[in-house]
Amino acid sequence: MAEYTVIETRADYLAAVERIAAGTGPIAVDAERASGFRYSQRAYLIQVFRREAGTFLFDPPAVGRFDELNEAIHDDEWVLHAATQDLTCLREVGLDPSIVFDTELAARLLGMPRVGLGTVVEELLGIHLAKEHSAADWSTRPLPQPWLDYAALDVQLLPDLRDAIAALLDEAGKTDIAHQEFADELVRDLVPVRSEPWRRLSGIHSIRGVRNLAVARELWQARDALAREIDTAPGRLVPDASLTAAAKAMPESKRALAAMREFTGRASRTEIDRWWAAIETGRTTDDLPVLRGNGDTLPPPRAWSDRNPDADARLKAARTALTAVSEERSIPLENLLTPDTLRRVAWTPPAEITPESVAEALAAHGARPWQVAATSQVIAQAFVESSQSADEGSEPAS
Structure with a gap:
């Protein structure tokens, strides 16, 4: 096994940029933080692999900004596993892709029961990937060689994994769905500012x-x-x-x-x-907080039956109907439509419930086109049926 060294100087970094730019195919990228050890969520190691270029392990605190690397590969496809976990810390140092292929998200869309990198690699590539250093303190210096071996292997397998998953997406007719989801990851607010x-x-x-x-x-x-x-x-x-x-x-x-x-x-x-x-x-203090936070937070669903019985009925009916769609399409319910989106539309539905009005409401809450197409009619029908059941239940006995 090769012995890896961490790139710490600007000169070595710029030389690596030239080699990565000269490589072929997508760029595999990963980042290691020190979650649970440090306050910041900055990257303490960034790994890059590209075919015909090799494997590169960068020390972000030492290198500083990665603008040159971003310029060289910005328009190429970047392969990440669970991209939303790494995009924020990558952007902090100037790495911001325009196209991503998220192998973890793609595995979810394929209906795989477990989507951790080690599990997916073993199932699709037949390679056992040990994950014993995933929760390590990556702010440690110097980084032990076994940790570097682990970090390098994480990215070296990503291009092959990407190709295997892409073939499965195509076979399942989910390629367009995946591309919509990947594009959404790039524009999603990954670090929402909380008022409290x-x-x-x-x-x-x-x-x-x-x-x-x-x-x-x-x-x-x-x-x-x-x-x-x-x-x-x-x-x-x-x-x-x-x-x-x-x-x-x-x-x-x-x-x-x-x-x-x-x-x-x-x-x-x-x-x-x-x-x-x-x-x-x-x-x-005289500055006393209110018992409930401000904002547009909805009450927990367990309280809906008391606070808004009609919304509770809509939510339960729609959830049951969407569960059937989820099973039919082999897509997890939370990926078919986010629970928050469904709750908001159930709590405040359109004035007139039709597939078209529900579709508009879903889109307004950020649902992607494929999600709207897959769920709007089912949700509208569930809302109408729940309302009819409530009306029948309220009719006086003859």
């Missing part, structure tokens, strides 16, 4: 009372600020469960906070002044 990101704190729905919620918010913001400052994953400082426990308990003093067994984490005691200050702010 602290509301994503695990367990926050179990917190009762606006004052407790204010404490949870202040604790989350204090942890986030520290995590950003030292570039460490927030959960490694103090886990979500600890913040939630503190917000529920509302300790009366710094000593009481330190005495909480549920308040754990490597920074739970070393930064106790920071956490106590956050709790005091939450306990005294």
Whole structure:
């Protein structure tokens, strides 16, 4: 097995760009981050493979911007596995494809039960791909050679995997569907800006009372600020469960906070002044949060039967009908139509329910043309039938 070295200098990087540009066929690209270890989601290793060019492992913090490489390969097809996981960190360094082939998404559209890279490679190429380093801390320097071997193999197999999957898509009549989905990945907002990101704190729905919620918010913001400052994953400082426990308990003093067994984490005691200050702010602030977040968030479906029975009936009927379409087409239900899109159309349907009006509503919520064609008539029929069933159920007995 070849021994790989990481490209760290501009001179070596520019030489690699020339070799990649001279290669043939699509460009396989992958990126390794340090999720769970670092605050940032930046790439700490970028792997590139192209036939007749070879394999290249780049150190993004050392190289800096990749504009020259992007210019050389921008208009060629890039092959990625689960592209949405890597596009953001690639774009941060100037790598932004115009055409992608996502082998993970394509495997989903083919109805494969498991779509992890190792599983798909083994099933379609007959090669066992070990994934023991997938959750490693890729900010480590120097990177161990076994990690580099793993990273290189990830991209070396992608062009062959792409060809095998493309043939299956063609055989299943799903090539156009896949191309629509790939194009959507390139324009999708992968990093939505949340007005109140602290509301994503695990367990926050179990917190009762606006004052407790204010404490949870202040604790989350204090942890986030520290995590950003030292570039460490927030959960490694103090886990979500600890913040939630503190917000529920509302300790009366710094000593009481330190005495909480549920308040754990490597920074739970070393930064106790920071956490106590956050709790005091939450306990005294006049800026109290509302119990539910702002925005266009719909209530959870389990609450629909009480809050909007008609919408609940529409949702259940449409979901049942779409499940049949999903099975018939061998496409997962969430890929046939996103659950959020279906919920929004069920909650606020067109004034007049027809296949055409439902199609317009689906498109307005971002459904792709193939999704609209596959689901609009089925959804419209389910909505109408649910309404008729409700009307029949409300008729007085003769």
